[in-house]
Amino acid sequence: MKKYTVGILGATGLVGREIIGILLKRHFPIEKVVLLASARSAGSVQSVGDQSVTVQEVTPEAFDEIDILFSSAGGNVSREWVPQAVAHNCVVIDNTSAFRMEENVPLVVPEVNAEALKKHQGLIANPNCSTAQLVVALQPLHQAFEIQRLVVSTYQAVSGAGNQAVQELYMQTEQALSGQQVIPQVLPKTIAFNLIPFIGSFLESGYTDEEMKMTHEVHKIMGSEIPTCATCIRVPVANGHSESVNIEFKQPVTVEQVHETLKRAPGIVIQDDLQLRHFPTPQDISGTDPVYVGRVRQDVSHPNGINLWVVADNLRKGAALNAVQIAESLIEQDLL
């Protein structure tokens, strides 16, 4: 079996480290791992399985030996370095929003649209965390019953904003418990025992870019312009994004039909037991791979409506796992 030299740009971040762990856990055919970061983070040593690997400063030449590059150091870093990596013949899986909506860049969740990889030109985009988990749950339902509209409210964990934000959640919480003043530094408002009712930056429409990512990315990945409206809220949870999803189908759909359809679908675990009151919570599923679905109910406000509660580990299915699955699918389809 062919082995690949894998590069990770943003190796010291939450997602970068998660990618390393998942590559090893899933026995990805690795020849060598090259860790890249900005000058600021270069020189640090990171463990990759039982090896210690020194993080190199990213340079154009560093790309020469890399077959597959995972880029997860933020939009600005990707905009600067990803085109150069592609020019140096890396196949790049980019975890940022920098190139997601470009026409010649496939935006892929393998359970949904692996075939889109066939048209890649060296660059594949990984969707936003809250979109990835959503489309895994929606695509089988759309194929079976045709979705006509989506209203989504998110409950997004702090890890989606990076390592420092998670540290801030814990620090602020300790400060709040001991009666100290809390001054937000990483996140834009206090998160300890609070909600932040926006994520990202504002557009003129009053939506945030985070909210409109869901609208646009759902369309591109599912290949269908399903009208989609999102409200994205940050909650004081360390890891694991949750979503309250209201779906309008073309026809009436029962809870049983939803369960049956999702049971057969890839990447999904149903936790929906009224007797045991067993439903997915972010803390319970953090550190695991699937997308969890519970609280399936017929919508009492619409004859064709269904409500779902969708939870997944945003660092895994929402980021690192999906990126590694894209790489695996490229190999499977002989597209590397």
Next chain:
Amino acid sequence: MKKYTVGILGATGLVGREIIGILLKRHFPIEKVVLLASARSAGSVQSVGDQSVTVQEVTPEAFDEIDILFSSAGGNVSREWVPQAVAHNCVVIDNTSAFRMEENVPLVVPEVNAEALKKHQGLIANPNCSTAQLVVALQPLHQAFEIQRLVVSTYQAVSGAGNQAVQELYMQTEQALSGQQVIPQVLPKTIAFNLIPFIGSFLESGYTDEEMKMTHEVHKIMGSEIPTCATCIRVPVANGHSESVNIEFKQPVTVEQVHETLKRAPGIVIQDDLQLRHFPTPQDISGTDPVYVGRVRQDVSHPNGINLWVVADNLRKGAALNAVQIAESLIEQDLL
């Protein structure tokens, strides 16, 4: 001005204590305060302004001297004692769900349906916390533009489950921060750095009673069977309920129209500044009276849709404040 003897059943609970504070702050015309509780809590001393009042055990005779009784000790206590209080000629404002849907019991949010008080027969019901704040924001919009459907996802604070639940939030959080095992005792699942994706008990439909309360109470208070579907989620916030509200109107409505309409409406503060990123958060507004609205956006998935973010102090507008406002309205309308 006539003064009244006010009784509080459940005087030692979060809502009972909040009612005392609000009665005093709003200079309610009090002749005397009688604090009532179960045998278990009787005998304790509670401060009412600068007086110390001993909590009495609730008995039928205790009702004789009371003009207005606030009952907030839970549904079972209300079911047992409220009919007896009414029989002893108290006017009862009941904060539980015990009698809310009974036909001869007005369910009142004074900003919305104060005129319903005219038909009271000694018993008025105070709505569920998440409904009260919602209808304050909805009624002016419904009058102006006609609402045709509502999809609501809640972010409900722990104080809605009582004092012990708030203590549990803090205790679990300390345990989690120090790496100890967390065992839920008051709330049904771990709440520290987590979400509990249900509130109350389950119906066969898969909805919780908390969710269906919103559907039914919106209909009764607004006097209009607007199709309403709710998903109710508990978040690790001490106090202040938040709601992501998707509204379908009969006609297209702009953000400016919503702002203009709500600016003129009673009990509402708009916090919706994209430049300053100023929107309501539960921690910021905890301890205040208004219903706060922000994140007003035209729905990109529906030509007649609007999204709102509605936040209020669930112990105040959601419970104690609304109960006192009902009492004030009874006096104003000469219905006591």
